[in-house]
Amino acid sequence: MSNKTPTENIKISIQESDFSIEKENHFLSNQAPEIGAVVTFTGRVREFSEQPDVTGLFLEHYPGMTEKSLKRIIEQAQQRWDIQRISVIHRIGSLAVEDQIVFVGVSSAHREAAFEAARYIMDYLKTEAPFWKKEITRSGEHWVEAREKDQAARARWSNPD
Amino acid sequence: MVRIYFFAKIKEELSLNFFDLDIETPCSVSEIRNSLISEFNSHKYLFNIDYSICAVNQELSDDKKCVESNDEVAFFPPVTGG
Numbered sequence: 001m002s003n004k005t006p007t008e009n010i011k012i013s014i015q016e017s018d019f020s021i022e023k024e025n026h027f028l029s030n031q032a033p034e035i036g037a038v039v040t041f042t043g044r045v046r047e048f049s050e051q052p053d054v055t056g057l058f059l060e061h062y063p064g065m066t067e068k069s070l071k072r073i074i075e076q077a078q079q080r081w082d083i084q085r086i087s088v089i090h091r092i093g094s095l096a097v098e099d100q101i102v103f104v105g106v107s108s109a110h111r112e113a114a115f116e117a118a119r120y121i122m123d124y125l126k127t128e129a130p131f132w133k134k135e136i137t138r139s140g141e142h143w144v145e146a147r148e149k150d151q152a153a154r155a156r157w158s159n160p161d
Numbered sequence: 162m163v164r165i166y167f168f169a170k171i172k173e174e175l176s177l178n179f180f181d182l183d184i185e186t187p188c189s190v191s192e193i194r195n196s197l198i199s200e201f202n203s204h205k206y207l208f209n210i211d212y213s214i215c216a217v218n219q220e221l222s223d224d225k226k227c228v229e230s231n232d233e234v235a236f237f238p239p240v241t242g243g
Contacts, residue, residue: 043243059242060169062235065219090242102243122243128221131242132169143170146239 011087012070014061019089019103028085028107035084035107039114041122043102045095053138059092059101062130066090073124077106080120081113088121090131120157127154162186163193163228168237171207190215191224193234213238 011027013019021042028038045057074086089103104122108114133144163186166179184196194215198205207213215222216235228234 061242062166062168062216062219062237065216065235068219126240126243128240129242130168130216130237130240132238133241134169143173143238144241146241150243 009085010071010074011085011089012067012074013087013089014063014066014092015089016091016093018091018100021103024087024089024103024105027087028105032084032107034109036109037111037114038105038107039111039118040103040105041118042100045097045099045101047097051135051137051139051142054097054135055138056094056096056136057101058094058134058136058141059090060132060134061090061092065130069129070125073121073128076124077117077120081108081117083108083113083117086117086121088125090125090129092131123150123154123157126150163188163230163232163234165193165197166233166235168235170238171213171236174204174207175201186230187227189224190217190222190226190228190234193228194224194236197236208236214240 021040024040025038029035047054070088074088077083083106085107087103087105091101095101104118106114106118127150134141135144163182163184164179165182167175167177172178182193182196184193194208197208210224213236217226217228218233
């Protein structure tokens with residue numbers, strides 16, 4: 001077992017500043033010989049979204065509710081899979097194309113649990129955590145619309161194979 | 162009276178971070194929704210049940226949820242993080 005307590009195993013951060021994937025990898029696996037797998041996902045601002053000329057994003061969130069919502073998603077993942085450490089970072093404020101926006105990292109003894117839990121956390125984050133993106137394009141700004149395919153990605157977890 | 166917080170497009174369209182709604186409590190989310198529709202009639206689509214989501218005390222809540230006067234209520238569009 002990990003020598004950390006359950007709360008020390010979870011890291012949730014909502015921040016304006018960038019994050020270091022290397023640092024998160026360290027948090028997910030340092031001094032833990034029982035950990036055999038670390039899965040990480042990093043989301044970035046891409047150029048082509050709803051419109052072809054995106055130059056940046058503005059990220060808004062609901063302080064307080066965001067942290068609560070992420071905590072609940074992580075706890076659900078912990079109940080479902082045998083995972084060791086979890087780190088979720090979401091940036092807010094103004095971001096440019098190619099910036100990192102979101103990070104989800106999960107470590108566990110074996111890869112299946114880490115892969116699945118990371119995907120589960122990301123799918124729920126996209127459909128439940130109160131964040132909103134506004135796209136800045138050369139021709140103006142607009143709030144991004146929610147997508148059906150994100151709902152479908154989440155729905156998959158309620159009917160496990 | 163219930164204080165209603167707004168986020169993202171709703172906040173921007175109304176130019177309001179929050180609004181103190183004059184309503185008898187306890188009441189339902191559905192009653193709050195209807196009061197907001199009459200209060201902000203020119204922007205009523207923002208409070209359409211197909212458009213906005215309500216959170217009571219930072220928990221996603223359906224329209225039957227009962228609201229007390231000191232509850233924290235928020236209305237926002239479907240989330241688009243990640």
